[in-house]
Amino acid sequence: MTNPGAARKPIVFSGIQPTGQIHIGNYFGAVKRWAAEQDKYENIFCLVDMHALTVPQDPAVLRDKTFETAAILLAAGIDPAKSHLFVQSDIAEHGELAWYLSCVASMGQLNRMTQYKEKAEKQREGSRVGLFTYPLLMAADILLYRTNEVPVGADQKQHVELTRDLAERFNSTFGETFVIPQPVIPPVGARIMGLDDPTKKMSKSTQKAGHAVGVLDAPDVIRKAVMSAKTDSGTEIRFDPERPGVTNLLSIYMVATGSSQEEAEARFEDKGYGDLKRTVAEALIEELRPLQERYRELREDAAALSTLLTASANAIRPTARTTINTVKRAMGVGH
Ligand code: ATP
Numbered sequence: 001m002t003n004p005g006a007a008r009k010p011i012v013f014s015g016i017q018p019t020g021q022i023h024i025g026n027y028f029g030a031v032k033r034w035a036a037e038q039d040k041y042e043n044i045f046c047l048v049d050m051h052a053l054t055v056p057q058d059p060a061v062l063r064d065k066t067f068e069t070a071a072i073l074l075a076a077g078i079d080p081a082k083s084h085l086f087v088q089s090d091i092a093e094h095g096e097l098a099w100y101l102s103c104v105a106s107m108g109q110l111n112r113m114t115q116y117k118e119k120a121e122k123q124r125e126g127s128r129v130g131l132f133t134y135p136l137l138m139a140a141d142i143l144l145y146r147t148n149e150v151p152v153g154a155d156q157k158q159h160v161e162l163t164r165d166l167a168e169r170f171n172s173t174f175g176e177t178f179v180i181p182q183p184v185i186p187p188v189g190a191r192i193m194g195l196d197d198p199t200k201k202m203s204k205s206t207q208k209a210g211h212a213v214g215v216l217d218a219p220d221v222i223r224k225a226v227m228s229a230k231t232d233s234g235t236e237i238r239f240d241p242e243r244p245g246v247t248n249l250l251s252i253y254m255v256a257t258g259s260s261q262e263e264a265e266a267r268f269e270d271k272g273y274g275d276l277k278r279t280v281a282e283a284l285i286e287e288l289r290p291l292q293e294r295y296r297e298l299r300e301d302a303a304a305l306s307t308l309l310t311a312s313a314n315a316i317r318p319t320a321r322t323t324i325n326t327v328k329r330a331m332g333v334g335h
């Protein structure tokens with residue numbers, strides 16, 4: 001029972017694409033914090049399978065990954081008693097609101113999105129229209145639920161800022177309709193870099209061996225990836241923007257062990273890169289062990305996962321419908 005006298009908790013919304021291998025960047029930059037902060041918020045987490053379609057996907061793999069990602073989130077501590085956890089395509093209102101927002105946003109606004117530019121560059125003329133309009137679907141995800149805060153990694157900040165701009169433009173054109181959301185970026189772990197190239201963000205769509213550590217990777221695989229991480233010339237182990245390899249490993253150490261920057265630097269004073277890498281690998285293995293154990297149990301029961309996702313979508317759909325009805329009334333569509 002909710003206490004009618006109690007102040008309402010702020011609403012948190014975030015999404016993750018059910019694609020590729022969920023890696024430690026996704027985990028430390030987003031998922032771990034979602035789980036840790038569940039008591040402070042009304043929580044809404046979404047497996048954004050429609051976003052995944054912006055680049056080509058194998059249908060059977062996409063469906064399987066949706067279950068895999070749901071099980072990873074639950075194993076990471078997302079508690080269905082405290083959080084909604086549902087699949088984007090189960091709620092038609094996401095696509096519906098994205099259309100209305102596409103008639104509010106300008107081409108110029110979308111052209112300024114850096115993620116689109118980076119991803120489209122790889123595919124040139126073949127890139128999908130959906131890749132360009134992707135931020136509108138993301139804005140719809142957020143605005144449908146009257147979201148106050150959006151916890152994401154640093155790469156998504158620009159998209160949340162666009163969402164704010166669109167909501168403000170809509171409100172000033174059509175009257176107060178949307179709550180203006182706030183991006184929340186963690187102080188450490190917001191941008192874990194690739195182990196093979198510490199100048200590029202660790203990314204699910206980069207499938208090279210040695211690039212990422214997957215949250216489901218076996219201990220040996222983790223050791224191998226971390227031990228072969230690219231480091232810089234020099235020997236000193238401290239945070240230094242000129243030495244992104246060592247800085248990245250120290251950041252991973254901090255988030256995996258909960259240490260401060262001073263503690264991390266002190267721990268490796270007078271130590272070599274080999275020691276740093278071994279320690280980081282073991283810290284990751286320890287951090288991920290309980291998640292992997294819970295994951296294996298959850299993954300076995302696909303029917304239970306499906307039931308949970310459906311129930312959550314059914315519970316939250318009326319909120320989305322209410323927003324759409326307000327938007328339609330404000331814009332003058334429908335009768
Ligand atoms: P892709 O690179 O294929 O687009 P992704 O790795 O960015 O995928 P998403 O599902 O798009 O994965 O992101 C889920 C969450 O993880 C988002 O909040 C995103 O900001 C965060 N995130 C992604 N990569 C990193 C990273 N390297 N460091 C920290 N957070 C990250």
Ligand code: LTN
Nearest residue numbers: 013014015016048138141142150
């Ligand atoms: N675009 C995000 C995933 C995403 C999201 C959202 C995050 C889709 N909708 C709404 C926060 C809020 C990504 O690619 N990481």
